[in-house]
Amino acid sequence: MMNRFRMHIWYFGRVQGVGFRYQTRNLATGFEVAGTVRNLLDGRVELIAEGSRDELEAFRIAIRESGLGPMIRDEQVNWSAGSGGFRGFEIVQ
Numbered sequence: 001m002m003n004r005f006r007m008h009i010w011y012f013g014r015v016q017g018v019g020f021r022y023q024t025r026n027l028a029t030g031f032e033v034a035g036t037v038r039n040l041l042d043g044r045v046e047l048i049a050e051g052s053r054d055e056l057e058a059f060r061i062a063i064r065e066s067g068l069g070p071m072i073r074d075e076q077v078n079w080s081a082g083s084g085g086f087r088g089f090e091i092v093q
Contacts, residue, residue: 004082013073034086050082
């Protein structure tokens with residue numbers, strides 16, 4: 001069984017009100033990842049995803065290289081062991 005990792009990203013910039021969560025969810029369908037994306041009250045977007053390290057890195061790059069890239073001013077990424085607690089990839093409130 002492959003090692004599962006958790007990638008926790010906080011996105012900064014003009015990332016709310018621009019379809020960021022929906023675009024991220026759509027991008028996730030092209031990768032073997034599971035997790036959530038949501039808006040935070042302070043204007044950031046929080047993404048939590050689990051999968052293999054390679055898939056997660058590719059997903060992260062795809063987000064940056066999509067139409068969302070120009071909206072992202074900065075991102076903070078934390079890595080940890082995956083828990084296997086996600087099914088699919090969804091937008092949460």
